[in-house]
Amino acid sequence: MKQFKSLWIALLLLCPGWLAAQTVSQTPHGIKFTVPDGSYTCEVQFYTPSIVRVVKYPQAQLPEKPSPAVVLTPEDTRFRVTDADASVVLRSKALCVTVDKRTATLQFADADGRMLLTENGAVTFRPIEEGVDKGYFRVRQAFRLDPDETIYGLGQLQNGKMSQRNQEKYLIQSNVEDFSPFFQSVKGYGLYWDNYSPTTFADNSQSTSFDSEVGLCADYYFLYGGNADGVVAGMRTLTGQAPMFPLWTYGYWQSKERYKSQDEMVGVVRKYRELGVPLDGIIQDWQYWGNNYLWNAMDFTNTQFPDPQRMLDEVHGLNAHMAISIWQSFGPATKPYRELAPKGLLYDFKTWPASGTESWPPNPEYPSGVRVYDAYSPEARDIYWKYLNEGIFKYGMDAWWMDSTEPDHLDFKPSDLDQKTYFGSFRQMRNAYPLYCVQGVYDHQRATTSDKRVFILTRSGYVGSQRYGANVWSGDIGSSWESLRNQVPAGLNFSLCGMPHWNNDIGGFFCGSYNKSWNDGFAPRNPLYQELYVRWLQFGTFTPMMRSHGADAPREIYQFGKKGEPVYDAIEKMIHLRYALLPYIYSTSWEVTHRQSTFMRALVMDFPDDRKVLDLNDEYMFGPAILVAPVLEAQYTPEKAVKVDEQSGWDRDNAGKAKDAVTATDFTQKKSTTLYLPSGATWYDFWTGETLKGGQDITRETTLDLIPLYVKAGSIVPFGPAVQYATEKxxxxxxxxxxxxxxxxxxxxxxxxxxxxxxxxxxxxxxxxxxxxxxxxxxxxxxxxxxxxxxxxxxxxxxxxxxxxxxxxxxxxxxxxx
The missing domain is CATH 2.60.40.1180 (Golgi alpha-mannosidase II)
Structure with missing residues (x-):
C-alpha cells in the first residue's frame, strides 16, 4: 500500500497541470487544496472505498472538533487521482469524486459514472463576531438533487411525510421530534452532515441544504451503498453497530403515567399472570423518589416504595422484568445535584418540572430548582452512574427508561444555548445531547457486568445511539388518528438513518380528551378511544418494541373490558401473535446486529423499482417477510380531531373535549380498507393464505381484531409456542x-x-x-x-x-x- 501511494505521489508531481495549481497535494487518504482566492481549504478523504469525508475550513489548518457520532477511522483505501486543468478526479472501486479546483465544489458518481449527487455552489462561512461562539462560523452547504428524487431520514419527524423533499425544517432536539442531519436517496447514497448545532434543513426547487448555526468547518460524509440497505450498513459502519437486546425485550411491555406504589405495579404483573395474557416488561414511571425537590434522586425515597428489593424480587418471581424512569436533571435536594453543582456540571435554563409542587398549572412561587446535567462531561457521567448504580441497579433493575434525553427545555431563549458545557457552548453540541446520555449509562453498565444486556428506552436519539443499546420512542404524542398515522413514516425515516430500534406509546400519551362524563371520565370505556387504541396496538405489534403507555387513563388490557368482549379479545389476539413471532423477531434482531439489517423496512428498501412505493407512508415490511398495512382511519366511530402537544397535554382542562362521542358501538361489524401490494412479488394473505399478485391496489375486508398482513412468496417464517413470557418454553x-x-x-x-x-x-x-x-x-x-x-x-x-x-x-x- 505504501509503495502504491508513493507511485501516485510521483505521478502527480510529474503532472504539469497539478504543478500549475500549486495548491493541491495528496494526503494519506485523499487530497487537500486551497481555493485560488485563499478563502478556505478543502480536504477529501476516503474512509472506505464507499465512504468519503469532505471537510472545508477557512483556517490555516484542519481544526480539531468533537465528532461523537462517528466512530470510523480512515482505512487504507486504494484510489487513483487524475488531474485536469479545472478539476481533480478521485476514483476508488466504488466511487468517482470530481472536485472543481476553482470553487472546491464536488460531484459524486458511482464506479460506472452514474451521477449521484452534486454540490450546488460553494460553501459559505459567516463569521460570528460576538458572544460565546465568537471565532466560529455559521456554515452552509447546498446540494443539487434530481427533481423527482426521493430522500428519507432526518431522524424522527411528526410531519406524516415519507419522502422529506420540499420542506424547510429547523433541526433542534425536542420532545416528539428527534433530529439527525442525515438523509439517504432512492439513488442509493446517503449524506451525513457532521454538525451538532441547531441546523436548518431546506429543500426546494433551487437546492437542498444544511445551514448550521455554529461550526469551525463544513464537514460531511458521503456514503454509497447501492441501495437503502447498503446505505444503512454504511451508516452503521460510520457511527457504530447495534448490539443484541435480550429476548424478553421483544415481548409485551405494560406501563402508564404512573404506578403510585410498588404494590400497584407488582399487582399489574400478577393480574396479567392470572388472566393468562403474556407480559415480559413492566415500567415504573417518575416520582418513586417523592416530591419535585427530590426530582430524579435515583433512590426510592417515596414512602410508597418502601422495599425496592422486594419489589424487584416479586417482579422477577413472576417471570417478568422491570424498567424504571430516570431523567437527565436533578432536584436541588438530591445527592447527585449536591455533587454536580459545585463542579459546574449543571445547566441554568428552565426544565421540567417547573414547580416544586405537583399541582397544575405550575406554581411560580415555588420553583422546582431542577437543573439539567452536563452529559458531555465524562466526570458528570461518572457521577450519574455512581448514584444510579448505588440507588437502583444494585437491586437487579433490568432496563432503563431515560426520559427527557433531548432534554426538556421550557420557555426557550436563544441565550440559553450560551451555557458552558464540557465542549464549549451548549449551542455547539446541542443536538448530540441524547447521544451522550445513553453513552454514559451503556458504557458504565457494560463495565460493571456482562451478565445483563443493556436496554435503554430513550425519548430522544441521534445517529450513533444504536451502538449504546438504545431504543428510541416518539415522545409525548397526543392520542389521535392523525398522530397514529404520523407514527408510521416517523419510525420508517428514523430506521432509514441507521437506528433500528424504535417504538411509540401505544394509544398515544395524552388521551384525556376521550374522558367523558358519561364514561366516568375513563377513556378505555369510550368507544372512540377503544377503536383508536386497538388499531394503535396492532401497529405496535409490528414495531421493534411493543409497549403500551400513556397519561390520563390506565392502559392495561383489563381496563378495556373482559375476555369474550370484542375490544379485549382484539388486544389479547395481538399480544399472543407477538409472542408466536418471537423466533422470527429474535432472528431478525441478529440480522440487525450481525448483518446490519433493519426491523421496520420502508417499502423502498425491498421494492426500489416500484415507483408507487417511493413515497408510500402507510405500509412497510416488518423483517424480510411480513408486509404490514395497519388500519389508520376510524371505521366504527367518528374520527375526531385532537390537537394536543407535549406542553398543552399536561393542561388537564383539555379533558373531556372530545366531540361526537358515542356510548355504544357494534365492534362485530365487518369493514374494509384499501392497500397496495408492491410489484415484483407474489403475496399471501397472512390470515387466509389467499395468493395475490403484486403491483395492485386491493380492498381487504377487516374486523376490529384484524390488521391486514401479507407474506412475500419465498418466505420462511418460524412460529414459537404459546407462552406467558418469552423464555417460558x-x-x-x-x-x-x-x-x-x-x-x-x-x-x-x-x-x-x-x-x-x-x-x-x-x-x-x-x-x-x-x-x-x-x-x-x-x-x-x-x-x-x-x-x-x-x-x-x-x-x-x-x-x-x-x-x-x-x-x-x-x-x-x-x-x-x-
Whole structure:
C-alpha cells in the first residue's frame, strides 16, 4: 500500500497541470487544496472505498472538533487521482469524486459514472463576531438533487411525510421530534452532515441544504451503498453497530403515567399472570423518589416504595422484568445535584418540572430548582452512574427508561444555548445531547457486568445511539388518528438513518380528551378511544418494541373490558401473535446486529423499482417477510380531531373535549380498507393464505381484531409456542411456515438470550433454504454452539394450502419435500 501511494505521489508531481495549481497535494487518504482566492481549504478523504469525508475550513489548518457520532477511522483505501486543468478526479472501486479546483465544489458518481449527487455552489462561512461562539462560523452547504428524487431520514419527524423533499425544517432536539442531519436517496447514497448545532434543513426547487448555526468547518460524509440497505450498513459502519437486546425485550411491555406504589405495579404483573395474557416488561414511571425537590434522586425515597428489593424480587418471581424512569436533571435536594453543582456540571435554563409542587398549572412561587446535567462531561457521567448504580441497579433493575434525553427545555431563549458545557457552548453540541446520555449509562453498565444486556428506552436519539443499546420512542404524542398515522413514516425515516430500534406509546400519551362524563371520565370505556387504541396496538405489534403507555387513563388490557368482549379479545389476539413471532423477531434482531439489517423496512428498501412505493407512508415490511398495512382511519366511530402537544397535554382542562362521542358501538361489524401490494412479488394473505399478485391496489375486508398482513412468496417464517413470557418454553418444537412461489432463505438464531457471550461466539445459526421448483426445504447443519443449547428438536413444516410434515432435527442437514 505504501509503495502504491508513493507511485501516485510521483505521478502527480510529474503532472504539469497539478504543478500549475500549486495548491493541491495528496494526503494519506485523499487530497487537500486551497481555493485560488485563499478563502478556505478543502480536504477529501476516503474512509472506505464507499465512504468519503469532505471537510472545508477557512483556517490555516484542519481544526480539531468533537465528532461523537462517528466512530470510523480512515482505512487504507486504494484510489487513483487524475488531474485536469479545472478539476481533480478521485476514483476508488466504488466511487468517482470530481472536485472543481476553482470553487472546491464536488460531484459524486458511482464506479460506472452514474451521477449521484452534486454540490450546488460553494460553501459559505459567516463569521460570528460576538458572544460565546465568537471565532466560529455559521456554515452552509447546498446540494443539487434530481427533481423527482426521493430522500428519507432526518431522524424522527411528526410531519406524516415519507419522502422529506420540499420542506424547510429547523433541526433542534425536542420532545416528539428527534433530529439527525442525515438523509439517504432512492439513488442509493446517503449524506451525513457532521454538525451538532441547531441546523436548518431546506429543500426546494433551487437546492437542498444544511445551514448550521455554529461550526469551525463544513464537514460531511458521503456514503454509497447501492441501495437503502447498503446505505444503512454504511451508516452503521460510520457511527457504530447495534448490539443484541435480550429476548424478553421483544415481548409485551405494560406501563402508564404512573404506578403510585410498588404494590400497584407488582399487582399489574400478577393480574396479567392470572388472566393468562403474556407480559415480559413492566415500567415504573417518575416520582418513586417523592416530591419535585427530590426530582430524579435515583433512590426510592417515596414512602410508597418502601422495599425496592422486594419489589424487584416479586417482579422477577413472576417471570417478568422491570424498567424504571430516570431523567437527565436533578432536584436541588438530591445527592447527585449536591455533587454536580459545585463542579459546574449543571445547566441554568428552565426544565421540567417547573414547580416544586405537583399541582397544575405550575406554581411560580415555588420553583422546582431542577437543573439539567452536563452529559458531555465524562466526570458528570461518572457521577450519574455512581448514584444510579448505588440507588437502583444494585437491586437487579433490568432496563432503563431515560426520559427527557433531548432534554426538556421550557420557555426557550436563544441565550440559553450560551451555557458552558464540557465542549464549549451548549449551542455547539446541542443536538448530540441524547447521544451522550445513553453513552454514559451503556458504557458504565457494560463495565460493571456482562451478565445483563443493556436496554435503554430513550425519548430522544441521534445517529450513533444504536451502538449504546438504545431504543428510541416518539415522545409525548397526543392520542389521535392523525398522530397514529404520523407514527408510521416517523419510525420508517428514523430506521432509514441507521437506528433500528424504535417504538411509540401505544394509544398515544395524552388521551384525556376521550374522558367523558358519561364514561366516568375513563377513556378505555369510550368507544372512540377503544377503536383508536386497538388499531394503535396492532401497529405496535409490528414495531421493534411493543409497549403500551400513556397519561390520563390506565392502559392495561383489563381496563378495556373482559375476555369474550370484542375490544379485549382484539388486544389479547395481538399480544399472543407477538409472542408466536418471537423466533422470527429474535432472528431478525441478529440480522440487525450481525448483518446490519433493519426491523421496520420502508417499502423502498425491498421494492426500489416500484415507483408507487417511493413515497408510500402507510405500509412497510416488518423483517424480510411480513408486509404490514395497519388500519389508520376510524371505521366504527367518528374520527375526531385532537390537537394536543407535549406542553398543552399536561393542561388537564383539555379533558373531556372530545366531540361526537358515542356510548355504544357494534365492534362485530365487518369493514374494509384499501392497500397496495408492491410489484415484483407474489403475496399471501397472512390470515387466509389467499395468493395475490403484486403491483395492485386491493380492498381487504377487516374486523376490529384484524390488521391486514401479507407474506412475500419465498418466505420462511418460524412460529414459537404459546407462552406467558418469552423464555417460558424452549424452541424445541417450532412451526416453519413456508410460502411458495419463489426461492427463499431464513436463518434461525439462538443464544443465551441475556448476556454478551454471543460476542465471543456463543450462539447458533440454523440456515434454511426453500427451493421452489422442487418444493424442497433444506434445513442446513447447525453452525456454532453455546452452553445449554438445544441438541434435538422438531420442526413442523407447513404451507398455506395445508400440507404439513414434521421432522426431527439434531443439528445435521435435513431435507423436507412438500
Amino acid at each position: 424452549p424452541w424445541d418444537n417450532l412451526t416453519l411456515r413456508i410460502y411458495p412461489g419463489a426461492d427463499g432463505s431464513f436463518t434461525l438464531y439462538e443464544d443465551e438470550f441475556d448476556n454478551y457471550n454471543y460476542e465471543k461466539g456463543a450462539y447458533t445459526e440454523v440456515p434454511m433454504t426453500w427451493d421452489d421448483s422442487s418444493r424442497r426445504l433444506t434445513i442446513g447443519a447447525r453452525r456454532g454452539s453455546y452452553p445449554g443449547m438445544l441438541t434435538k428438536r422438531q420442526f413442523t413444516v407447513r404451507t398455506p394450502d395445508g400440507k404439513e410434515k414434521t421432522v426431527t432435527y439434531t443439528g445435521k442437514k435435513v431435507t423436507v419435500r412438500l
